[in-house]
Amino acid sequence: MSYTVAGAIHMHSDYSHDGLDSLETLRDACIARNIRWVGMTDHAEDLDPDVFEEFKEHCADLSDDALTLIPGLEYRFAGFRGVHLFAVDLREWIQPRTFEDFFEQTRTTAGFTVLAHPVLCRYQVPPAVLDHIDGIEIWNTNYNTRYLADPRAIALYHEVHSRRPEVVATVGLDQHDSRNDRGVRTLIAESDLANPAEALKAGRFSTVGRSAAFDSRATISPSAMRQLRLKRSALDVVNKVHDRIMFALRRAGVDP
Numbered sequence: 001m002s003y004t005v006a007g008a009i010h011m012h013s014d015y016s017h018d019g020l021d022s023l024e025t026l027r028d029a030c031i032a033r034n035i036r037w038v039g040m041t042d043h044a045e046d047l048d049p050d051v052f053e054e055f056k057e058h059c060a061d062l063s064d065d066a067l068t069l070i071p072g073l074e075y076r077f078a079g080f081r082g083v084h085l086f087a088v089d090l091r092e093w094i095q096p097r098t099f100e101d102f103f104e105q106t107r108t109t110a111g112f113t114v115l116a117h118p119v120l121c122r123y124q125v126p127p128a129v130l131d132h133i134d135g136i137e138i139w140n141t142n143y144n145t146r147y148l149a150d151p152r153a154i155a156l157y158h159e160v161h162s163r164r165p166e167v168v169a170t171v172g173l174d175q176h177d178s179r180n181d182r183g184v185r186t187l188i189a190e191s192d193l194a195n196p197a198e199a200l201k202a203g204r205f206s207t208v209g210r211s212a213a214f215d216s217r218a219t220i221s222p223s224a225m226r227q228l229r230l231k232r233s234a235l236d237v238v239n240k241v242h243d244r245i246m247f248a249l250r251r252a253g254v255d256p
């Protein structure tokens with residue numbers, strides 16, 4: 001199958017406290033970038049049942065042949081810092097307190113679920129999540145940079161995939177400001193445009209970013225994986241030095 005229709009997953013609008021773009025702005029930016037569908041993932045804690053209904057209608061009002069905005073929310077869980085799960089194609093308001101709640105409730109209300117940015121919880125993901133999640137984000141351009149995928153997330157994904165062949169590997173923009181396009185895309189077939197979430201769950205997609213492209217099972221040769229690990233550690237060192245310089249400049253009263 002040829003995957004040619006570009007979409008973006010993991011997108012925040014100003015329905016999130018830290019999102020800058022109205023859905024209108026987001027729509028214009030996506031159309032300009034040839035993105036045809038978007039898996040929205042606004043922060044669940046910033047909405048309530050009424051606002052969620054408004055959000056859903058707003059997404060529907062702004063969807064047409066040029067672009068589909070698919071409603072979805074990203075959830076946090078008390079006691080599990082950094083473990084964020086999002087539900088794409090969320091049709092009803094849900095308020096899960098535990099991972100068990102999340103999977104029980106999304107089973108009938110959502111099209112597709114993803115473990116976001118495993119680096120944020122240092123890859124310490126509870127089995128309750130790994131046993132039920134539909135997808136694992138192997139490249140989050142907010143946390144992993146636009147330049148490189150996350151080799152440890154890929155390794156985690158492959159470990160889960162060896163037990164659960166149905167689990168898929170996704171890439172996420174985690175975009176909060178449309179002026180900054182970090183460039184990863186998810187490609188589906190034209191025939192799946194009517195229901196991208198279903199195609200995602202079924203693994204009918206491929207992903208692409210600046211430095212790499214993947215299939216939905218994050219197939220990577222051992223030598224490419226070694227290269228990625230090496231580049232990743234080099235980039236992480238550069239980032240750490242950069243952060244320290246910025247910190248020192250700010251302490252010295254310089255606005256970098």
Ligand SMILES: [Zn+2]
Pocket residue numbers: 074084116117
């Ligand atoms: Zn998150």
Ligand SMILES: [Zn+2]
Pocket residue numbers: 010012041074116174
């Ligand atoms: Zn996010």
